[in-house]
Amino acid sequence: MTPSPSWHPPSGAPPPKAPRGCLGGWFELLKRPKQPEDSIPLRVGVGFSVGIAILAALHQMEWPHFGWTVLALTLAGSSFSWYRRTHSNWLLKVLLSILMLVVLLNFLVGLAANPYDPRFPLAELLLWLLTMHSFDLPARKDLKYSMLVGIILISFGAVLSSGLGYGAYLAAFLAAGLVVMHLFWRSEAREGAQTIPVPPEEAARPRFATGVAGMLTRTAGVMLLAGLVAFALMPRYESLRLRSLPVSWSMRLTLPRIARGEIVNPSYPGQMSRGLPNLTFAPENYAGFNPIVDLNLRGTLSDELIMQVRTSRWSYYRGLAFLDYDGRYWSLSKEEPEKVTSRTPPITLPLRRADPRAERLVQVFYVQRELPNVIFAPFQPYQVFFPSEELYVDQALGLRAPFPLEEGMIYSVIGLTRPLPAEELKKLPPIEDFPRLARSASTHLTERVPQRVRDLAFRLTAPYPSPYEKALALTLHLQNHYAYQSPPPAYPADAEVSDYFLFESRTGHCEQFATALVVMARSLGMPARYVTGYLPGTFNPFTGFYEVRGSQAHAWAEIYLPGFGWMAFDPTPTGNGEPTPGLQGPPRQRWMLGALLDYLKKLVPEARRVAATRALAQARSRWGEWIGVLKNAGIPTPAAVAFLLLIPLQIPLWAGLVSLWRARRSGRWNPLTRSLDRAARTLTALLREPARNPRENLQHLYHQMERLLQRAGWERPAQKTAREFAASVREQRDWPEVEPILEGFEKARYGELDPSPEDQDRVQEALRRLRHRLRSDASGPSRIPCAEEEAQPDDAD
Amino acid sequence: MHLLSKDLTDRGHRPGQRWFRLVGSHAEEAVFLALAGFLFLVATNTQTGWLYVVSALLAGVLVAGFLGPRTTLRGLQVRRRMPAPATQGDQVDVEMEVFNPGSSDRALVLVEQDLPDTLPGQPRTRRFLIEHLPAGSSVRVDCPVPASLRGYHRLPPVRLKSATPLGLFPAQRSVPDDSGPLVVYPSPLSLAELSAPSRTARQAHQQRTSNRVGTSEDFLGIRPYSAGEDTRFIHWPATARTGQVMVREFRGRSGPGMAVLIETWAEARAGSGADSNLESAISAAAALAERARRQGLPLTQICEWAGQVHVSRASGEGALDFLARVQAPGRLSRLEVLEAAAGRAPADAHLLLLLLAPLQDLHGLSHLLERRGGLSVVFFPGSGLPEDQQDCQQSVQVLASAGVHSRIHLPGMRPTPASSGGASR
Helix, strand or coil: CCCCCCCCCCCCCCCCCCCCCCHHHHHHHHHCCCCCCCCHHHHHHHHHHHHHHHHHHHHHCCCCCHHHHHHHHHHHHHHHHHHCCCCCCHHHHHHHHHHHHHHHHHHHHHHHHCCCCCHHHHHHHHHHHHHHHCCCCCCHHHHHHHHHHHHHHHHHHHHHCCCCCHHHHHHHHHHHHHHHHHHHHHHHHHCCCEEECCCHHHHCCCCCCCCHHHHHHHHHHHHHHHHHHHHHHCECCCCCCCCCCCCCHHHHHCCCCCHHHCCCCCCCCCCCCCCCCCCCCCCCCCCCCCCEEECCCCCCCCCCEEEEEEECCCECEEEEEECEECCCEEECCCCCCEEEECCCCCEECCCCCCCCCCEEEEEEEEECCCECCECCECCCEEEEECCCCEEEECCCCCEECCCCECCCCEEEEEEEECCCCHHHHHCCCCHHHCHHHHHCCCCCCCCCCCHHHHHHHHHHHCCCCCHHHHHHHHHHHHHHHCEECCCCCCCCCCCCHHHHHHHHHCEECHHHHHHHHHHHHHHCCCCEEEEEEECCCEEECCCCEEEEEHHHEEEEEEEEECCCEEEEECCCCCCCCCCCCCCECCCCCCEHHHHHHHHHHCCCCHHHHHHHHHHHHHHHHHHHHHHHHHHHCCCCHHHHHHHHHHHHHHHHHHHHHHHHHHHHHCCCCCHHHHHHHHHHHHHHHHHCCCCCCHHHHHHHHHHHHHHHHHHHCCCCCCCCCHHHHHHHHHHHCCCCCHHHHHHHHHHHHHCCCCCCHHHHHHHHHHHHHHHHHHHHCCCCCCCCHHHHHHCCCCCCC | CHHHCCCCCCCCCCHHHHHHHHHHHCHHHHHHHHHHHHHHHHHHHHCCHHHHHHHHHHHHHHHHHHHHHHHHHCCCEEEEECCCCEECCEEEEEEEEEECCCCCCEEEEEEEEECCCCCCCCCCEEEEEEEEECCCCEEEEEEEEEECCCEEECCCCEEEEECCCCCCCCEEEEECCCCCCEEEECCCCCCCCCCCCCHHHHHHHHHHHCCCCCCCCCEEEEEECCECCCHHHECHHHHHHHCCCEEEEECCCCCCCEEEEECCCHHHCCCCHHHCHHHHHHHHHHHHHHHHHHHCCCEEEEEEECCEEEEECCCCHHHHHHHHHCCCCCCCCHHHHHHHHHHHCCCCCEEEEEECCCCCCCCCCHHHHCCCCCEEEEECCCCCCHHHHHHHHHHHHHHHHCCCEEEECCCCCCCCCCCCCCCCC
16 A cells, blocks of 8 residues: 555635625626636536537427527536636636526517417527536536436426437436536545545556446446336326416417318318318328218228327317217217407407316317317317417317417417316206297207117106116117127118117117217207217326327217216227216326336236236135135135235345345354345256166155155154164055165165166156155055063053 | 535434435435336236336345445454554654455455544544555554644544445444543643743742751651652552551652642633643643653642542652543642642642642642742743733732742743654654
8 A cells, every 4th residue: 555645625715705784795796706717527417418418408499490500609608617627717707697687588578479489489498597507616516406407408498308218318417417416426536535536557547346336337327216116106196286388479460361160171182172072081180070070981090199188187088079969970060160369369269158166277289280270179178378369169179270270389278177076967857847948950860760779768768767777778778789890891881870880780889889879869859969079099208298199089979968068978889898878077187106017017018918817807806705705704804915925025034134134143154145145146056956876766756655655654763774664654555666675775775786777667656656646645644663671562452 | 526525423303314314325325216117017007028127236236335335344344453552742643553364355345543532623523545455454444633722532433434436325334442531741832931940949949948968768657658659669568557548658769859749720710622721731731741751850740630639749740640631620629629729739749830820818828838849830821911910910919028939931831742752752
């Protein structure tokens, strides 16, 4: 060991105290230099991390023009602050304060231009702040502030992000951040202390695993593990409490208008006319978003991502509602839709009844592709934040935009929902109490619907008085007795769709199911309408969006319950076996980990998932049976659970604890490596079945016989030879199998020649027969063999 | 930063103050926690999965930052070796060896050694940074300690501190050890300044009082044993009789020797630290011990502290060690101490009293004045004030009239390091 140099006080003068006083004192404060940070690796690390954060944010903002300026300036600023770290730089600080005001002004201007989407102006503000701050980084504390802004920036980028790819930026920033934190600590530790240098022979021998790089890697591992645990324990509250409802406001000026609220579907242009259309199926956009829907149109929709929705609770997205049905075609109501305007968002829809007990449901739609001018919204929509000053609302509350939806459009809808428990709904008055409803357009049923459909509807709902139960009965019947097939088989062109579906084909997809439900409901006098829209989509826990694909276009029915209002029912079988009236759910998943697992489950093919669910259900019922058995025996449930769980676990648990305790007492313990050693030894012992030579084998077989006999009650005392013992056994039981085994043992043990394979076979056969015999002969020896020696021959038993 | 701020061991006066200080010293960790919480709230509001991930990872950083320093410090051993006794005014190096018995390398371990309260010096904490401590190896750290005051100084335990690898949640550990105290001998006054009672005066005393000049085998009597003496001369019958260890006293080979009393009377002490009159007296005694060692004279040192009179007959380093152990103030009264000195000093050794205050009167000190070996006094007044000097002058006159030689050692005569070198290094 080299002798250490003599100690000297730490270098660097302490910072001078700031004098008190008013303005002059403040000016002095500005001028005084702080303790400068000299470490170049630290500055480079901070610059690198901040650079990653900037790149991440710029990427999410899709590379605005000022982005390259920001990057270049940040780099220049870092170098500048390094060179000028010992100066007071008061002029620079004044300049930066002025520039900060300029940037703030710029932010406010940007906010005013698009008041409903503050994200981009905010990101720009953060970026400029970071850039300007990078010119004034003399001390370590300033570098830490820089890193803090970097963390905020990368979190901001996460909010703007919409895909899994953001994880790469996050990982890079995290790795750089760990290194930077270590460098911060290194620099802080050097302060005020004399450094003992590394002995030269050690410095020349770098080792990854034990060096700094290894340590940081291990730290990263611990961090990831702890982070995973924290992530798993995080609850997921599905609610948007603070409302920032973004709207792509600037788009309203650039798009061409559609007059009078007609529906225009970009995949079916010009194919719609006042007469009956002759459509060719287009997979990009669902044909259900058209003024007229042809139920016999067959095809498969594409799986493209249509839109991403951020919502406070999952729900179906309602598009259009159709009232007129003629057996094959659904058409929108002929009445002109109402125009609703507002100069600034939101556009508030006139509701005939504002229910004070209603809850708000907030959804934000990020449109990914060109869509028809239907505004998808939850039911019932109340306020729409849409990039236009007017909207059209038709009689069935279908919202129509004045232009088709474009890629990149963002709009938000606030809906009102009033969830009622089923008990309340069952108490609603029957339909017969409202004779006026029979004359409304949504109750009118074409004569093409045959009587058997009406009879079926009547028969299914006869036991139920209330309209809710009737609707539910119809829905359940459709779900459970008809098969889903997409695309469904072709129906004859002149057949009435619901009749053919219910009685002939018995298979269909959502359109046929929905049509059948609407027809049957109308036949009972309940107002019903046919609704098209989208399913909730797949929740992506990384981005927080529900991803809706083109193939998730859907049709369902809405039925009017007098005293409550319109309620949606989806009769299409989903595999859950239970209908969800209202089609809006409470929060589904409580924990982030659960949401993540749900998402990953979607990657597993359907069949395997169903089988696994079934197996799990069986196991759960079996478990429940066991608990029930124990409960009948009088043991309460928690004790029963503990009993069942811990019985198999007790043995390894105690064994583990005892071995740990013993190992600890012996002083040297490294339980992990020792148990790994033991496991390895056991494993190799198991895997490498040593080939026994014949002698060993026969002896081994003999010992097996001894064990069998021991279990049956015959124990060989130590002073007896094998032959004597066998003789004593044979006195009790005349078993012929003992002799060959004994012979084989003696031959193996004392014989000159190796036993032949025939010997081995014979012995093995004898052993097998002995085992069988012992199993059937349950009675043990009549006397204990050991006591045989002590017992006097002439004693009476 | 928080690592270099003072310890949290002192209690806050108000209940909240302690928590405030705890959070304040862990500002960085608090920021991380707050940020994690804030991001979680934002994530809940916007339902962005990535923010949940960032928030969870920040929590993970806190956990990793907590475990790292504890792992770094675990198992490290520190062995501390005190240097050989030093002389006052030296700069000594306390040797510390930090050993890493584990199987993983440690990095960035701070070793801190506080100066004891009894030693002045700045800065109070000496800090060393071990950048890299490979597994199974040790690093030597030499911590310079200014031995500015004589005495037995108990160094506080060495502290190991680390916040590797992330700088969060610094861990610290005190390493207790039994390395013993740091012994600092007093530095002797230069002999030019202090003139011992001249040979003539001593001889005059001898001729007056002594008539037993003889060989070194002359038996002078039995007296209690004092520290540092040769155990060959223990008189066992007397020991059994009295219950206290008694030794036979012989006259030393080269002469009757000298006995020095260092007064530690509490009310007479003046000045503080190295400048006090007691320290001057001790420095004088150190010079005398040095001279006795060189001339081979037997030396007896008498001093009272903690209510007990301590006597030492050791010579050379043992004498300096005795002086190092002197702890002011004394608790017994002046008269008691002087009587004990008279009793414990060898009968025909010349008794030299190093007094801190003037002697007002001499009654009750008759057996001192009529010692066979002779008596002389040096006064060490505390301040340079004329009043003190006048009192001391009066005492000198009083003593002179009783036939005792005395002088005054004025403060301001600073002890210079002994030219021949005091204790060995």
